[in-house]
Amino acid sequence: MTPASIAAPWLAQLSPAEIAFLKKVAHFAATEIAPHADAWEKSEELPRAVFMKAGKLGLLGMTAPRARGGQGFGYAAYALAIRELAKHQAAFAIDLAAHNALGSGHLLAAGNPAQHKRVLTKLLKGTWLxxxxxxxxxxxxxxxxxxxxxxxxxxxxxxxxxxxxxxxxxxxxxxxxxxxxxxxxxxxxxxxxxxxxxxxxxxxxxxxxxxxxxxxxxxxxxxxxxxxxxxxxxxTGQATALACLDKGRIGVAAVSLGLARAALDAALKHALNRRQFGKRLADFQALQFMLADCEVELRAAEALVLQATALASRGERHTIESSVAKLYASEAASRICSRALQIHGGYGYTRDIPVERYWRDARLSEIGEGSSEVQRIVISRALLKGTAATLADIR
The missing domain is CATH 2.40.110.10 (Butyryl-CoA Dehydrogenase, subunit A, domain 2)
Structure with a gap:
C-alpha cells in the first residue's frame, strides 16, 4: 500500500509515518496472510505465530499511545490496516480488531498503572492476546x-x-x-x-x-x-464497554470495506476474462450496472468510515458516526459480495475460489458488535434526542 494506492480522502488523515506503516502492513498481508488463508479457513484455526509476527509489526497496538507502548496512530491508519488484512483473511482481521479496540482498548481506557505495566505492555507488543x-x-x-x-x-x-x-x-x-x-x-x-x-x-x-x-x-x-x-x-464496566464498542464498530466497518473491495476486484477481473454468447461478461450492461453499484456503495461506505475515524482520532465523541459507518458498510459489503458471487455464476458458489468465503464472512458484520437493527436504534435515538433538545431551545 503506497500513497498512490490510497484514495485522497484517506491521505488527508494520514501522517508520513502512518503511510510507511501501511506499506509494511500491505507487505505483511501479501506474504504472511494471503498464502495461508485457504489452509487456515479449512483448518478453522489461526496459528499463534502469525499474531506474534503481527505484534512485532505493531498491529496489536495501533492506536494506543506511544507512551504506553503502542504505535500512537490515528484511526484512519487503523481502519486502513484492518481493511488491508480483511482483503486476504477477514477472520484474522476481525481478531486483530477485537484485540485492539475491545480487549486492549478497555484495559487502556480503565485499567490502573499496575495493570498497564503487568498486562497492557504485553498486549500491545503481541506477546499476549x-x-x-x-x-x-x-x-x-x-x-x-x-x-x-x-x-x-x-x-x-x-x-x-x-x-x-x-x-x-x-x-x-x-x-x-x-x-x-x-x-x-x-x-x-x-x-x-x-x-x-x-x-x-x-x-x-x-x-x-x-x-x-x-x-x-x-x-x-x-x-x-x-x-x-x-x-x-x-x-463503570457498562459505560466503558459502550465507549469501546464505538471504536470496535470502526473495526467491523473496516473489515467490511476489505471484504467488499476483495469481492469487487475479483468480480471485475472475472467480468473481463469470462466470455459468454461470444462476448465478455463486461460487455453486458446488466453486469456493468452491478459493478457500478458496487463501486458507488463502496465509496460511500469509505466516506462514512472516514467521518468516524476523524472524530475518533481527535478524541471526540463518535457514537452515531461509528454506528452509521458500521451499519452502512456492513450491509453494503453483503450486497457487494452477493453481486460478486452472482457475477461469477456457479464458479462463485464453489469453494475453488474465495468469493463464497467473502460472502459468508461479510454476513457477520451485520450482526457482531451490535446488529444492524441495534445500530438503527442507536442512530434514531440520537436523532430524536438532538431534535428534542433543539425544539426545547426554541420554546
Whole structure:
C-alpha cells in the first residue's frame, strides 16, 4: 500500500509515518496472510505465530499511545490496516480488531498503572492476546442482560461465576476482560463492572462452528469461582464497554470495506476474462450496472468510515458516526459480495475460489458488535434526542 494506492480522502488523515506503516502492513498481508488463508479457513484455526509476527509489526497496538507502548496512530491508519488484512483473511482481521479496540482498548481506557505495566505492555507488543467477554445467552447488545456474577470474597479480590458465548479469541487469549454483575445500583438496576481474568481461570467449552470467519477463535467458556480483579471503578464496566464498542464498530466497518473491495476486484477481473454468447461478461450492461453499484456503495461506505475515524482520532465523541459507518458498510459489503458471487455464476458458489468465503464472512458484520437493527436504534435515538433538545431551545 503506497500513497498512490490510497484514495485522497484517506491521505488527508494520514501522517508520513502512518503511510510507511501501511506499506509494511500491505507487505505483511501479501506474504504472511494471503498464502495461508485457504489452509487456515479449512483448518478453522489461526496459528499463534502469525499474531506474534503481527505484534512485532505493531498491529496489536495501533492506536494506543506511544507512551504506553503502542504505535500512537490515528484511526484512519487503523481502519486502513484492518481493511488491508480483511482483503486476504477477514477472520484474522476481525481478531486483530477485537484485540485492539475491545480487549486492549478497555484495559487502556480503565485499567490502573499496575495493570498497564503487568498486562497492557504485553498486549500491545503481541506477546499476549486479549479477549473481551460481554455476550451471554441472554446478553449481547442488551448489556443489561448480563447474568455472570462477581462476588468480592475479600478486599480487592473477586470471584466470577457464569457463562460467556461468541467471544472472539475466547480460547486463545491470555487474558479476558469480563463484564459481570457486581451488585445493584441505587435505582435497583444491575451494577455491571469489568474484570481482568487470566487464562488459567477460564474453563473452555468449545469453538463455536460459525458460518463464516471460520478461522477466527469464536468461543464459549465458563467461569467457576474464577479469580478476578476490577478494571476501573466498580460499576463503570457498562459505560466503558459502550465507549469501546464505538471504536470496535470502526473495526467491523473496516473489515467490511476489505471484504467488499476483495469481492469487487475479483468480480471485475472475472467480468473481463469470462466470455459468454461470444462476448465478455463486461460487455453486458446488466453486469456493468452491478459493478457500478458496487463501486458507488463502496465509496460511500469509505466516506462514512472516514467521518468516524476523524472524530475518533481527535478524541471526540463518535457514537452515531461509528454506528452509521458500521451499519452502512456492513450491509453494503453483503450486497457487494452477493453481486460478486452472482457475477461469477456457479464458479462463485464453489469453494475453488474465495468469493463464497467473502460472502459468508461479510454476513457477520451485520450482526457482531451490535446488529444492524441495534445500530438503527442507536442512530434514531440520537436523532430524536438532538431534535428534542433543539425544539426545547426554541420554546
Amino acid at each position: 486479549a479477549a473481551w467477554a460481554l455476550t451471554e445467552p441472554e446478553a449481547g447488545s442488551d448489556s443489561g442482560g448480563v447474568q455472570t456474577t462477581a462476588t468480592e470474597v475479600s478486599p480487592g479480590k473477586w470471584e466470577l461465576n457464569g457463562f460467556k458465548r461468541y467471544i472472539t479469541l475466547g480460547r486463545s487469549s491470555d487474558i479476558v476482560i469480563v463484564m459481570a454483575v457486581s451488585g445493584q445500583t441505587a435505582e435497583g438496576r444491575k451494577e455491571i463492572s469489568a474484570f481482568l481474568v487470566e487464562r488459567a481461570e477460564i474453563i473452555p467449552v468449545r469453538k463455536v462452528p460459525t458460518c463464516g470467519l471460520r478461522a477466527s477463535d469464536t468461543a464459549e467458556f465458563k467461569l467457576v469461582k474464577a479469580k478476578a480483579e476490577l478494571v476501573g471503578p466498580r460499576g
